Amino acid sequence: MEGSGGLQSSEEKGAEKCMDDYLKSIGLQRKKIAKDGSCLFRAVAEQVLHSQSLHTKVRAKCVEFLKHNRESYEAFVEGNFEEYLCKLQDPQHWVGEVEINALAVQLCFLNGNHYDSVYPISHVRSAAICQSILYELLYDRVFKVERSALSVCQRVPRSSDVPTDDTLPPCASSDESDGRGRGRHLPERVKRSLNPALYRNVEYDVWTKSKRAQQKMDFCIAAGMQYTVGDRCQVRLDNSGRSYSATIKEVSPSNGPVMVYIEELGRKWHKPLLSLSLSLSEWDERGRGRGRGKPPPASAPPSSVSQATAPGSAGRVQKQHSWPQQAAADEQGGARGSRCL
Incomplete structure (x- = not known):
């Protein structure tokens, strides 16, 4: 199931609403669990051990129980049972009814692939x-x-x-x-x-926050292009959402801040890559092969995603595209500062 950064379909939202309405009618409340391969074990760890962080121990106990009771569960497992137990030890391996029967707790199953905890209201x-x-x-x-x-x-x-x-x-x-x-x-x-x-x-x-941070990091790596001196770009100076047209004047090593000149304000700024995005005209030039940046090596396939590398003699740094609309919206509002409990 998609993480919080992804959009839920109307069918998935409808299924969750129906489940919540039903649970409420019988005096129960669904508690959301991180949507990854360990959602079942997180839910069990919280209900039994009172801490989701112990989900790896619950998974290990589940594997041990299934191994010692092979005769009761092997018939319900497709393929080789030993290989199945080996895969089950992976924290990101999805689980199903066999593991639920082995654990036996009160859970909520949604959209065919996710488990949430259920508690009395x-x-x-x-x-x-x-x-x-x-x-x-x-x-x-x-x-x-x-x-x-x-x-x-x-x-x-x-x-x-x-x-x-x-x-x-x-x-x-x-x-x-x-x-x-x-x-x-x-x-x-x-x-x-x-x-x-x-x-x-x-x-x-906490899981939603870490998921959002990972998505931003992945998006940065997937950009796969480089800024060079003279590139035209859009720059965000604050969280207001407004962007200014600018020209890159200097680049820093190791994907550090770059110096941009904003014509409208008549001054230079040092801004992190996260604040920059290509202007539409620059995108058009790059698409036609007439941009300032060098084309990718002939040996590289057109659709490949390049990894971030150290700047060369030309002083290039990895290009950062603008964030997707939802991620940008999540980052607006609130004062700057440190972490929050």
Whole structure:
């Protein structure tokens, strides 16, 4: 199943809504789990060992149990049973009904390939209150945040409240917000954690953040082109979303910041590659083979993706395209700062 960076189809969203409505009707609440090959073991680790981080130990125990009870499960496995157990040890290997029968916990199966945890709604509401108390102590006693800023986030829970933030939009990247906060300017994820009426799914939030960072890194590597002095580009100076037309004046080694001249402002800036993207005219020139950059070597296939390399004598650095629309939207809003809990 696609990570948070990908878009869900209307069919997948509909399936999740139907499942949530059904669970609510019987007093249960679905808790989202990281969407990778270990989702089943993460859910079991949380329910049995109270920590998703122990999912590798649960997987190892599952493999051991299946190995010792081969006669009960071999008939349900396609192919060689020993090879199956060997593949099962891979943290990214997907699992199914055989492993569920071996583990036997309360789970929710969605869209044919993903498992989420299921808890009584009363359990989720109690966890929200405990989480709120913990974060209040942390931000009051340790981070010394003003009490007035904390009290704004706290109120008496109501029966109509949504018990978890799984149904809310993801929090903005914590790289853009100060985890401790200044006055009343607390990051959204901290406000959710301080709210006794809302349980913040910390594990899923952390996984979403790391997934987004990995996607950005992959996108940077996949750009596969190089900026050179004289290239025309678009530059973002802040999180407002506005871009300025500019010309590259200097490049730095190891994909470091580049110097650009912005005509509209009449000055030079040193900006990281993440802030740059090719202008439409430059894309057109590159596509026709008339850009300033050198064409790829003849031995390289047209569709291959080149890896980031150290700059040569021409002082070239890897080119960074503009981010996809959703990733760019996720990075807007919030003050700059350090990590947030």
